[in-house]
Amino acid sequence: MTTSPQSDANQTAIVLFRHDLRIEDNRALSAAAENFETVIPVFVFDEDSEGTRPIGGARRWWLHHSLEALAASLDRLGAPLILRRGRMDEIVPALADETGAAAVFWNRRYDPPGMAADRRMKAALRQAGVEAESFEGHLLHEPWQVKTGSGGYYRVYSPFWRALCAQGDPRPPVDAPGKLKAPSRTPGSEELSDWTLLPTTPDWAGGLRESWAPGEAAAQERLAEFLDGEIEGYADDRDRPDKPATSRLSPYLTHGEITPYQIWHAVTQKTGIQARDAEKFLKEVAWREFSWHLLHHNADLATRNFNADFDAFSWQGKADDLQDWRRGRTGYPIVDAGMRQLWRTGWMHNRVRMVAASFLIKHLMIDWREGEAWFWDTLVDADPANNAASWQWVAGSGADAAPYFRIFNPILQGEKFDPRGDYVRAFVEEVKDLPDRSLHKPWAAGKDALDRAGIELGRNYPCPIVDHGEARGRALAAYDKVKEAS
Numbered sequence: 103m104t105t106s107p108q109s110d111a112n113q114t115a116i117v118l119f120r121h122d123l124r125i126e127d128n129r130a131l132s133a134a135a136e137n138f139e140t141v142i143p144v145f146v147f148d149e150d151s152e153g154t155r156p157i158g159g160a161r162r163w164w165l166h167h168s169l170e171a172l173a174a175s176l177d178r179l180g181a182p183l184i185l186r187r188g189r190m191d192e193i194v195p196a197l198a199d200e201t202g203a204a205a206v207f208w209n210r211r212y213d214p215p216g217m218a219a220d221r222r223m224k225a226a227l228r229q230a231g232v233e234a235e236s237f238e239g240h241l242l243h244e245p246w247q248v249k250t251g252s253g254g255y256y257r258v259y260s261p262f263w264r265a266l267c268a269q270g271d272p273r274p275p276v277d278a279p280g281k282l283k284a285p286s287r288t289p290g291s292e293e294l295s296d297w298t299l300l301p302t303t304p305d306w307a308g309g310l311r312e313s314w315a316p317g318e319a320a321a322q323e324r325l326a327e328f329l330d331g332e333i334e335g336y337a338d339d340r341d342r343p344d345k346p347a348t349s350r351l352s353p354y355l356t357h358g359e360i361t362p363y364q365i366w367h368a369v370t371q372k373t374g375i376q377a378r379d380a381e382k383f384l385k386e387v388a389w390r391e392f393s394w395h396l397l398h399h400n401a402d403l404a405t406r407n408f409n410a411d412f413d414a415f416s417w418q419g420k421a422d423d424l425q426d427w428r429r430g431r432t433g434y435p436i437v438d439a440g441m442r443q444l445w446r447t448g449w450m451h452n453r454v455r456m457v458a459a460s461f462l463i464k465h466l467m468i469d470w471r472e473g474e475a476w477f478w479d480t481l482v483d484a485d486p487a488n489n490a491a492s493w494q495w496v497a498g499s500g501a502d503a504a505p506y507f508r509i510f511n512p513i514l515q516g517e518k519f520d521p522r523g524d525y526v527r528a529f530v531e532e533v534k535d536l537p538d539r540s541l542h543k544p545w546a547a548g549k550d551a552l553d554r555a556g557i558e559l560g561r562n563y564p565c566p567i568v569d570h571g572e573a574r575g576r577a578l579a580a581y582d583k584v585k586e587a588s
Contacts, residue, residue, distance in 0.1 A: 113139035114285050116198060118146065118190075118208035122239055122358035123172045124318040125179065127275035129237035130207040135279035142201060142288065143176050143183045145169060147297060148190040153215025153401070155486065158479030160448040161356070163307050164316050166299035168357050171317030173294075181282035184291045191223040198232045201289055205233035209358075212245055212394055213486060214401035241391055242272040242362050245398035255399045257501040262392050263385060275364045309446035314353065314482060321354035325365060329372050337382040343440075343451035344524040349383065352483035353449070355390065362387055393491035396501050404474055404490035412499035414587045416580055419468030426567050427462050428476055430530070433559075433566035435542055436516035437461045439529040446529070448482035453519055459496040460510035465573040467580065470497035498581075506581045509574050516542035532563040 115138035117131050123145075125131060134141045149156045157165065173183040186193050198206055206227055211217055220236065227234040238244060248265050249255065256262035301307050314320075328349045339347035354360045365387055369380050397403045407413055426432055430441035440454035450458070455477075462473045474493040478484045494500025498508075520526055523541040527534040533544055535555035540547035545559060545566060552559065559565050 112202045112204045114142060114201060114203045115140075115205040115207055116142045116144055116194070116201070116203045118144050118194060118206060119172065119183075120145070120190075120208065120211065120358075121356075122209045122361075123168045124321075124359050124361070125172075125175050125278040126318065126322075127239065127361045127364050128209065128278070129239055129276055130209045130235075132276050132279060133235065133237065134205070134207050135282055138205065139283060140285040141181050141282045142197075142203065142285065143181055143282075144194070144197065145172075145183060145185055146190045146193050147185070147187040148193075150189045151191065151215070151219050153213075153218070155404070155478075158481070158484055159301065159306075160310065160480050160482045161484050162299040163301065163310055163448075164314070164353060164357060164482045166294060166297070167316040168359060169294055171319065171359075175318065176282065179279060179282040181284040182288060182291070184289055185294060185297075187292055187297065191219045191226065194223055195226040195230060195232070197289060198227060199230065201285070203232060205235065207235050207237070209239040210236045210244075212240065212398045214398070239361055239363070240358065241394055242266065242366065242388075243269050243391070245395045248395065255395055256392070257396075259389065259392050259502045262395070263388050266388055266391065271370070272363050272366055274367055275361065310448045310482065313447040313449065316353070316357070316359070318359045321351065321360035322364075324349070324351055324354065325360060325368055329368060329375065333369075333375055333379050333383060336379040337376075340382065340386075341453040341519050343454050344520045344522065348451065350449070352485070352488075356483045356485045362391070390485070390488050392502075393485070393487035396491050397487035403494070404478075404486065405471060407499040408494050408501050409499045409503070411584060411587075412497070415499075415584050417467055417469045418576075418580070419462075419466050419472075423466045423567055424462075424468055424472055426564070427458075427466060427468075431564050431567075432461065433545070433564040434461065434512040434516075435523075435526045435530050435533055435544065436512050436520060439520075439526045442529040444477075444480050448480060450481070451525070453515075454525075455492070456496055457510045457512055457515045459493060460508075461512055463497050464506075464509045464577040465512075465568050465570070467573075467577065470494065470499065506584075507578055509577060511570060511574075513543050513570065530563075532557060 115134040117134045122128055148154060176183045186197065194206060211220060224234040243266060248262065248269065256265065332346055336347060339345050351360060351365065366384065369375065369384060400408060427441060430438035432438055436454065437458050440450045440458045444450040459473055462468050463470050470493045474490055477489055491500055495503050498506030516526065523538050526541055533541060533555065536544060536547055536551060540551055544557060544563060557563050
């Protein structure tokens with residue numbers, strides 16, 4: 103720390119919460135509690151700063167409930183959560199002046215606009231004589247710590263994973279403070295309900311409420327459930343949307359209700375987990391790390407092709423096709439099931455995300471940025487790094503990308519990863535009575551099978567909006583033109 107708390111006239115520290123809505127393994131909170139007599143926890147809802155991307159509707163819903171859970175935890179510790187809205191780099195220095203706080207602590211961000219705003223905030227605080235200190239907690243290792251032999255950043259995942267492992271085990275999680283003491287006079291707080299984060303007219307969040315319980319306690323429960331049984335067979339079954347074989351921890355990580363440190367140590371210290379399952383799961387945690395390292399070095403990852411050769415790609419998509427894809431009305435059941443799962447629950451199984459993304463980009467020839475923006479608005483786990491990097495991976499324009507000519511066949515993907523059709527039947531009720539052999543290709547079922555299932559293609563379930571073979575040929579031809587131009 104830059105100053106000794108014992109020498110400060112004011113023994114108050116502000117703790118700034120952002121993407122870390124938890125009290126466990128929160129180094130900023132722990133440092134404030136250990137070194138200052140009184141603590142003011144603050145959350146600033148900042149959608150006004152330059153470079154800030156407003157969060158989507160699904161994440162706004164989650165944020166409301168996560169802040170409620172965080173406020174309850176902080177109340178139990180003894181310090182109420184203060185809510186303010188506006189530019190963070192302006193509000194926090196003003197709040198320090200208003201309260202006479204001697205220090206402001208926070209956990210670091212890694213996107214370039216967020217880091218620039220934090221530098222401005224730190225400079226303003228220190229100029230005013232206020233201690234300003236930041237801590238790690240969002241990633242296992244800082245982006246500037248994991249470097250290639252030439253000192254650059256990794257653009258391919260496998261060597262990144264090896265370099266990450268070479269760093270050694272990450273630090274252990276830190277305990278939550280036993281108690282906090284608020285100053286005798288706390289600053290005024292805005293009302294969470296005034297931020298209108300929850301949908302009202304219409305209230306489309308019923309499926310989210312049925313599917314999720316935001317908050318730190320729920321995150322720990324989900325981790326325990328996963329490690330107590332669901333991780334068994336993870337290496338083989340994680341691609342099966344019809345099985346409960348994934349952790350579903352992604353929205354909790356996105357909102358910082360759990361940390362990668364907690365997950366890493368819980369997995370490595372748990373007995374009875376097969377080494378293959380544990381490693382595969384930790385590699386998925388590290389993929390998130392890889393995405394954040396990419397974003398740290400590429401601020402425009404969500405808007406600009408990582409591989410500039412793709413700037414010449416000729417997108418030919420139609421607005422009607424984009425709308426059909428969003429609504430889950432493409433005529434391909436595995437794609438439609440994924441898009442409807444997304445709309446209903448705010449989440450989609452990862453294998454199906456890849457199939458749905460590939461379909462939009464390569465079957466419909468629609469710019470990957472359209473899909474990235476839709477996922478940003480509808481996913482409860484919409485992560486600025488993972489979302490952008492994963493869309494570019496599927497498009498073939500990103501780092502360590504799947505080649506553009508890898509075009510997921512939605513029929514074969516459905517038959518391979520949802521062989522009995524349990525996943526499709528859960529979300530595409532129109533086709534639930536088809537036999538398994540034709541579930542993933544209703545147009546090939548035959549009139550008798552369609553009649554028995556009550557399906558009239560083009561009326562109560564759409565015909566395919568594009569032929570797979572023709573779409574594949576068109577996509578490859580467009581890619582050949584990019585190769586010729588590069």
